[in-house]
Amino acid sequence: MTPSVFIIDDDAGMRDSLVALLRSQGIRCRAFAGGADFFRSMPQDETACVVTDLRMPEVDGAELVRRINEERGAAWPILVITAHADVSVAVSLMKQGVVDFIEKPFDPQRLIESVRGCLSRLTQVGEQQRLTQSAREKYDRLTPREAQVFNALIEGLSNKAIAQTLDISPRTVEVFRAKVMQKIEAESLSDLIKTGLLLRNDDGISS
Template sequence: MTQHSVFVVDDDQAMRDSLLMLLRGEGIRARAFPSATTFLDALPEEKTACVITDLRMPGMEGTELIDQLSVLRGETWPVIVITGHADVPLAVQLMKSGVVDFIEKPFDPNRILESVRGCLSALESRGAEREARDAAAARLATLTPRERQVFDALIDGKSNKEIAIVLDISPRTVEIFRAKVMQKMQATSLSMLVKMGLTVGEA
């Protein structure tokens, strides 16, 4: 298996150090940078790599870094976002722009490792993407018309309250349908559900 690098971009030194310790402890090759500009100025030459970046940083913010990497490296450098300032619309926007995962601080170290391993595995084989698309499409076909409406609204980044207004149902009813959608789609998080929507080309 190819030894891919993981690059950590965060202005918080304690966060950088803890992530490096976590990744290197699992035998993953990792380097850290204190800012987006520092990272871009010393942009490594690796053809494939995984990037973990914070969103709010002095100077260039994480969202701009993500845009730059999309142009410079595209899908060969998947990006994982970690942030203490999360909201659903932003998470959906970032997922649509190519971010593979959106993780809120404080986070479980195993959650980071799971996401990083997923990125590295994806770099090893793109064939799994076709299988994931087919599986997601099959699960999507099991949704009822109302569940599909809720699914589409979630993929569009709407909150439960907004969905309730659009569909003329109560927020509590939206929660029930949302739970059913997550269960049928076998999604354990909103980011996973959005990724499924993008995978099958429905978002």
């Protein structure tokens, strides 16, 4: 499913305009009447694009960016729209990971392109998350000894070296290796290594 866009702005007219603009392009979106409203009913989407105003009561755009970065990070990229552009503020927000800083009045096409760019990247992020989750579930099927053999295999150790390291026979290593391949659903050593790299990159297994 394509990630949603969350529009956060205390100006009702601007919210409605943004919703109408994005929905006219087939983009799923949901609006919130400011930062406080957003955090009171914060969505639980794994990935999403956030479009927010900067100057808002209670929770302003800068605080919203900080909190979203802490809780969601790159899985929720943020675009900031403001009528009160300030170079120092823009630089600070971009350093915090804001993807784009758009000044009002803005070209609707510019906003659409920026949102589509975010959504395109998120589709890739979502696919990577699904692959990693699948790899983690498969790894969790392994017994402690099978996990040791798996880790040794993705380190590039031969059956003989694994046998010496774990103080078991090479034949026993072959048995465990076959079980690991089956549980990880790997058709080749290459598939097994790819699964190991996914987990290492996600800190899913110890190095």
